[in-house]
Amino acid sequence: MADNKQITRTNSRRPDCVTEIRMGNSVLVVSGFFKQGSNETAADKMAKVLQAEAATQKPAI
Numbered sequence: 001m002a003d004n005k006q007i008t009r010t011n012s013r014r015p016d017c018v019t020e021i022r023m024g025n026s027v028l029v030v031s032g033f034f035k036q037g038s039n040e041t042a043a044d045k046m047a048k049v050l051q052a053e054a055a056t057q058k059p060a061i
Contacts, residue, residue, distance in 0.1 A: 013033070016033055016034045016042060017031070017032040018032070032045075
């Protein structure tokens with residue numbers, strides 16, 4: 001049987017964005033936090049990530 005470890009968090013602040021990715025029988029959960037004074041949204045951050053990824057891709061031949 002797999003080890004199920006529970007992670008206790010000392011941070012009382014809730015994450016600004018949470019992404020869950022299913023990989024077979026496992027679920028990867030990624031929590032993201034922004035600086036508290038930031039005006040940037042999760043959508044703004046994702047747009048930057050997608051632009052950076054697109055810039056590194058080789059063009060299709």
